[in-house]
Amino acid sequence: MTTQWTVHGERLVDENRHIRLSTVDITLPDGVSFTQYVVKMPPAAMTLVINDAREVLLMRRHRFIIDRWVWELPGGYVNTAEDTGSAAAREVEEETGWRPKSMEHLVTFQPAIGSVDQPQIIYLARGATPTDTVPDINEAQEIKWWPLEEAVDLIARGEIVGASTVVAVYRALSLT
Known part of the structure; x- marks a missing residue:
């Protein structure tokens, strides 16, 4: 049985030098799927x-x-x-x-x-x-x-x- 989340794809929402906002389609180990917002910022x-x-x-x-x-x-x-x-x-x-x-x-x-x-x-x-x-x-x-x-x-x-x-x-x- 897998215990890791499965990533199906990512879509960019917005990006500049301080932030990258995207949505990521995820499936959990139990089969539930959803879309998660993800924020990436510089250290x-x-x-x-x-x-x-x-x-x-x-x-x-x-x-x-x-x-x-x-x-x-x-x-x-x-x-x-x-x-x-x-x-x-x-x-x-x-x-x-x-x-x-x-x-x-x-x-x-x-x-x-x-x-x-x-x-x-x-x-x-x-x-x-x-x-x-x-x-x-x-x-x-x-x-x-x-x-x-x-x-x-x-x-x-x-x-x-x-x-x-x-x-x-x-x-x-x-x-x-």
Whole structure:
């Protein structure tokens, strides 16, 4: 007996440099067939920057899709020919005005594998130095160093909701 889903075909719905949306015709092992929407997006690289005082660097921004103000890690899409660690460090500086002192891979995960293929690659930076870069107002309204334990409280209060930031904060608790 087969336990794998059978793919019968895929139809492109829309595509641009940030997203590919298609429908895929599937048959389950029990014979049930249906059409599934599939979203493919480029990898995203984020960085949890932590300083010697166990504070993490977070950005406050409005996310229009959920219509909420939230705190999250700096990060963004990885350009096609770009190394993920370099992309993560670049995003920290562009979005916060801080340059990471070091970069180490923390964790990679897929937040919604039932319908979305977008690797989330999280780095850990131990320390950062301020730069002359002025963060883009469209990226963040506020940038703040939060004690790691308070970041956990932000999750509990629903002020951090993005999967990458939640995963990174909880992962950092086990490392520091």
